[in-house]
Structure formats: C-alpha cells, structure tokens
Amino acid sequence: MEISKQYDPKQAEQHHYERWEQQGCFAPEINRDDNAPAFSIVIPPPNVTGSLHMGHALQHTMMDVITRYKRMCGYRTMWLPGMDHAGISTQLMVSRELKKENLTRHDLGRERFIERVWKWKKESGGQITKQMRREGASVDWSREKFTMDEDLSRAVREVFVRLYDEGMIYRGNRIVNWCPNDQTVLSDLEVEKTPQAGKLYYLRYPAKNGEGGVTVATTRPETMLGDTAVAVNPNDERYQSLIGKTLSLPLTGREIPIVADGFVDAEFGTGAVKVTPAHDPNDYDMGVRHNLEQIVVIDQYAKMTEAAGAEFAGLDRYKARAKVVEKFEESGLLERVVDYEFSISKCERCKTVIEPLISMQWFLRMDELRDEALKLLASQKLPQFVPEVPYEKVYSSWLENLRDWTISRQLWWGHQIPAWYTPEGEVIVARTEAEARAQAGTDELTQDPDVLDTWFSSQLWPFSAMGWPEQTKDLDTFYPTSVLMTGRDIIFLWVSRMVMMGLKLMKREPFADVFITGTILDAHGQRMSKTKMNGIDPLEVFDKYGVDATRLKLASVGSTDIRWSDKQVESYRNFANKIWNASRFALMNSEGATIDSQSLVASPELALHDRWILSRLHRTAGEVRAALSGYQFHEAVQTLYHFFWDDFCDWYIELTKAAVTAEDASAQRTAARTRLLSVLEQALRLLHPFMPYITEELWQQLPGAGKHLLHPAYQQAEPTIMLTAYPEAESALIDEGAEWEMQAIIDLISRVRNIRSEMQIKPGESIPVLIGAPDEKLRAVYSANSNQITRLLRASDVSISDQLHAPQASARAVLVGGGEVAVPLAGLIDFEVERQRLNKEKEKLASEASKLEAQIANPQFAERAPAEKVDEVRARIADIGQRLTQLDQTIANLQ
C-alpha cells in the first residue's frame, strides 16, 4: 500500500462528508438505543444573505466538536441547521439588484417584489449551507429550516395573536428611532452610538414681555422650531422666579411656558433645556409629563415640515440647522457656540443619523417577560453562561433595564403583521385573513402593511424550528436544547429574547447552557468587518492549511478574544501531518496485525512502554472528557496535541519501534503491531470530534476497522469513525507506577542526550553508558529497559550497578531518584566544558534548593501549611540535596 509522505487535506475532504450525510449519520435516527439520552443544539441561523466568515467558522467548529463528541458518547444527537430571512439585509440586497435594472421595489409592487426575493433566495441565497458542509459540520440537513418557511411563519402568527390577546402586544403612537434612509423604524438595539465632534449652540429665548429671558444650550438648533417649552430643574434657584412664566420662541413667535422637571441637570449648560416633544425621546417624556403639544417639524425623510414655517419647509435638517443659527445670529440671540463632543445615534446598517419621530407602531411589552427570565436566573441559575463572568451579569443587567420593544418594521420582506383594519378603523388581530373576516363580520379588511422585526421570529427558533405550535416528537425529545453557542454580540438581540419566549410559550427555558465564544480579531487587534476589509476568509484558510488544522485552531480559541495568525494554523497543519505519518508508520508495519481491543488491556507482563501508553491513553481520555464537559476547548486541544505528539510519537513509537519493525515474523512482533494499531485507533477516536476528515481517512485504512468497532447504539450503521465509541477514561487503568518508571527512563535518556549534545559527540557515534543506582527498584527498571535505552541513546553498551564505576575522563549527570550516569570520553572530554556544564546544572539546583530552604526555615510554614505540603517540600529538599552532593563530588573528581 502506497501512502504519501505528506498529508493532503483536499483528498480527505472530498468524499467523507457526502457519505456521512447520505448514510444519515448526522440525523438522530441513526441512534437505535431507545434509552439513549438526548443532546441537541440549534444553530444560530445565519442570514440567508450571508456567506461564511470567521465568526461562523468559530462557532460551528465548537458546536461540531461537542456534537460529534456527544454522538460518540452514545447520545441521540441532533444539531439543527437553518437560516434567517434577515429582513432589512435581504430587502436591501434584492433592491440593489433591481437598481441594476433601473427599477425600484415600488415599480414592482409588493407582491412581485416578494416573489423576486424568493427567486433570489432560491438561486443565490444560502451560500452558507454549502460552506458548512466543507467545514464538516455534522448538522442534520433533513431538519433544515428557514424562518420564512410556512410552518415557522404560522408559529410567528400564533405567537403574535396570543400575545396580543393577552395585551402584551399593543399598537401605539410613540417616539421611535427612525432611519430616514431605510424608511423604517428600528429597535434600540439596531441603533449604534458613535462619538461625534460637534457644537453646542447657546440660544437666547426672550421673555414674552420682552424683559429678560432664558438661554438654552442645544446640539440640534433646528429642532427649536418644534419647541413647546423650556424646562429647568425645580430646585435650581436661578430660575425659581421664572417657573410658570412664558417665553417668546424666536423665529416662530409662538409662546412657550417654562416648566420645572427633575430630569434637568442644573449643572449642564445653562441649566435650562429646550423641550421638543416630537423629536427627542427625553423631551417626549417631559412632554407627556407636562402635557405639552407635540409639533412635528421634521418628516420621515428628515426634511422640515410645513409646521416648521414657510421659510424652512422642505429643507434638509442640516440645511435648516445652518439657517436657524444664521437667523439667531442676525437677531443677536446666538449667545455663543462651543466645540462639543457628544454621541450620535446612527442606523446600525446604513450609518444614517437616526431621527427620533413620533410614529404609530407595534410594541411588545417586556416587563412580565423580563421578570420571568430574571426569576429563572435567580432561582435555577438558568441559563448557565459560560464563561459565567462576565456574561451572566451582562445578561441580567440588560434585562433589568429593559424597555418595550418596537416590533414593527416598514419593510416588505418579512412576516407581515397579522392585523387587519375594518373600514371604520377597527383593529382585528387573527391567525389568518379568514379568521379575521369572521371576527370582523366583513370582507373589507386591509392588512397592516408592516412586517415584524426579524428577531421576532428568531426568538422562537428553538421551538418553532422543531414544529411548534404542533406538539411534535422532536419537541418532546429535544426541547429544551442542551447548549447554545454564539458570539457575545447577540446576547440581547437573540439569547435573552429566546429565554423570555421559551418561558412564555413552552413554559421552559430553551437551553441549559449558553457558551459565548471569543472574537477573532485581525493581526492588529481590530475587529474583522466588511467595511474595514480586514476579514479573513475561512475558505481560503481551509484551502491553504486544511479544514482539520483550521478547526483545531478555532477550537482552541475557546471564549477569549484572539488575534488571528496563520502561524498557529500552520502549526496545526504540521500536527495533522504528524498524525498522518505516525499512522503511516503503523500501516507500513501492520502486516499480520489487526485492531484488537484485547491489546488495550493492561497487564503486569507487558513492557513498561506498553503499560505506560495505556495509562497515558486513559488519562488523556479523562482529561479531554473533563475539559469538554466544562467547554474548556483550549485545554482539550492542548491535551490531545501533547498526548499524540509527545507521548505517542516521540516516546511510544520510538520505544515500540524495535519490536514492530523486527525482520522476522513472530508472535511478539504481531502483538506489538496490534497494540500500536489499537492505540492509534483510540487516539484517532479521541481526535475525531476536532479533526473529522483526517481521522476518518486514516481510520478507514486501518486493518480491522469495521462495524464491530461501532458504538452499540449504531451497530446497524456503515463503518465510520464518527460512530465509534469515544474512549472511556477508566481510572483503574491509570497506572501511576508505570508513569513514574517511565519518567525515570525519560530522565535518563534526556540527560545522556544532553551530554551527547553538549560534548559534541557525533550522532552516529556509539557510546558506552554507565549507570549507578543505589535504589534497587530503579536498577530493575533500568535493566528491564536496557534494550530501549541502548537503542534510543545509540549506546554501544549499557551497564548498570549499584555504585557508579566510571573512568576519570567521563561526562556525568545526576538522575532523579538518586542515580548517576556517566559516559566515558577518553581523549574526547574537554574538562573545562564539562565543568561548566556541571556547574550550570548545579546552579539551577542550588537556586531551587535555597528557595525551598527559605520556605522550610520559616517556622510558620510548618505550623500552618498542610502536613502533606510540608512533607513534599522536605522530600524535594532531600532529593535536591542528594543530587547536589553527588554533583559536588563529580565536579571535585574531574581531572
């Protein structure tokens, strides 16, 4: 069998996914164990307009690692994929296409426009589903959903009606965030605040009777045309006498009162605030409190209205600002202008400055929902955030300050609000138009043209995607889901809302755990974004380094922010190659051998390295399982990397090589080969959730890999590593003795190698190795493994005795456990170099000893530290002391 020297990821990535998918490996139905526990994840549905970016790749990798792991543990596993219709994005995307044909959506009309969006979706939407296949994501495509699917839309209407009937959804004319560019209202979460260098204008409003007046400070002078009051703090002594008096509003001649309101900060500006109820959220509230008129002077296109006066009507808001300032200056009422930095609200999507407007919209009351979510957190600690700090608090403090949610949008693409109006203006909310007609007793209904905020449907995802409001089997089995994995940017937009809706409609939390992934930044620590053009395309990384290497890198990111670096992926690419070549070695020497679980049973007759690797295998399985159960991805990756590379490749393969590559066939050789294959097979299983392609590619080639290795729950399936059992960690098989003995061998070999290197002994040159070990047990360990020692050290001879008998001209080293090793170097040794080498060693030990002695010299340490700590320190001092004495002697004996 020819196996190439280098791993070619592309080849491994070609066929396996398709086969897995076709054979139904991703669907929970593959599991035939009726008593299997369930594990489920719903994917955060990516936008139908989106294509894969690093954030997706990151989240998908972690979800897939956990899903594959759980599946191998025998869980009935479902990872549900799907997409979000992404109202604004999608509408804009299709509108841009229309523009190329010199059309607007209004030219088509609503119905044809929506048809056009569906057509776009069918032809070019959902790029991401293809890309996810490349990632190796083991999602159950047979359950794929789209938030605009008919059944999910039905769920949306059902929820709307129920909440409306309970009075939680209402329609109201209130001040909202309006985007003059997108021509729709936005929720608070879709508005971003950015710092802005601007000016603060001090405007003088004269008193009605011409005597005195008040100066107000504002960043938006144009809104003064809609002022209906000036407010001061009730406790502000400067203005006591003016409260209740009337001012004459310049440019309009209108008369406006001076009111007292606690909102006003006496310290800021002049302590007097102009009040524009129709164009500022705070002023709106004050207006309500003082029963002030709302004069709309800016329209939905951010142009001044007739109410702003003939001179201003039709002007853009910024032109109007300049003109207002000019007029104030002309009339001497502009007191001063100062530079001022403040934050400005912009549309998250198009970056247009938001205009607060009073508008008729639909709202969802959040108070009760919020209280239930907070109660769940307080009483049951659900959901459990990982990491808990800081996200639990981020979540709860946001909930505590939650305001009602504006759920209507002036768009065409989305779930149209199931509300109809009679010619008399009566509102009918119903699941269908037929139901509405029946209720209204008339057919002359017009449906509300608005659609719902995209997040309104996303918040139902964990149960609507499983068939709610039908009582489906999937809901029974998989709700609540096990864990939600997502980025921190949608904790408010999505996570919290799912919790509230889950509680409201399912009477249960939608997920037990919420794992928040870190963020991948560019090399300079900047967030990756389309506008900055600093994003890194995961597909390019896949092409360059392979999917498995990229996944390993992504998995190791865990929950911290990290700067992207190709170097790290490269090192995991090298790791993949290492796995490839270790397997190649096993396969090249596999004649007569086959995977055999019996070879994984430890027994005292086995060679040290065999007992040792089995112990390491179980320890590793235990550590990886523990790490994954706490979502410690980084820890899991490090453990696997270290086990495979250091333990398995550097030591185990080297130690078993002699037996495995023996010229002549023998029972011993077969046993060694069998064990090597079997340990390798276990290692591949351990790695599979992280590196699905290479592990499958290799596993399929292992002699003896077949159905019988599958987890009992998957017995009827075709052979694949993804359905084998994840290695168990049996603590009984962790062999402390073997690990300690192996440590002694590793120590010995490392020290002699150090001598070889420092004394510049040619790698090809054989050397005699003399070991003196007073400890009988250690002596036994050395002699039992003398063949291995000989081989790894290229020794001409290894002699072991209780006392070291070495020629004067030898390089020496002190061993753990009190032994000593020497390499005779007649004629080769440079005593000066040797002395320096030994002194360096001595200094290291001495500094460690002095630290420990200082510790033990402190009487309080012995008094207060736990006894085992004290003993431990004493033992270490004794050990170091012994080695130091020996070193001294060795140095003294030089020459």
Added chain:
RNA sequence: AGGCGCGUAGCUCAGUUGGCAGAGCGCUGCCUCGACACGGCAGAGGUCUGGGGUUCAAGUCCCCACGCGCCUACCA
C-alpha cells in the same frame, strides 16, 4: 458618565478551588537515525505592567496607579 474585561518569554496565547511559571511560532547548536525537514535531539529566553495589602505561601485573592480594549447610558 457608569459597568466589565485584559496586561505572563521577541510574537500569539494557556495557566478554574493560592502550593516547582507553560505551549506554539521565532531564536541558537547539532542531525538525510528507514514514519514525518510540515521532521528529530539538545538549548537560550520570564522582577507574570507598576505599587501597596491579605497569607506560612500570590501570576492566581483585595486596594491603588498606569496602559489597552469592550459594553451599557435619556446630559440637552
């Protein structure tokens, strides 16, 4: 303005109940030794940002300072 997080080797980052400071990359030397040069072996490199405190013991817990980042907010 408040809240939160971070600062560990040249670089990117681990370090979960306080108990011997770690990895990868980079760097130095040696090596075509029959799995792998995307490799092997041996090394160098740290006042854990600074200053106080708690403790027998602090990278880890507390306080202060400096630097960097993130989030929330109704100062016109």
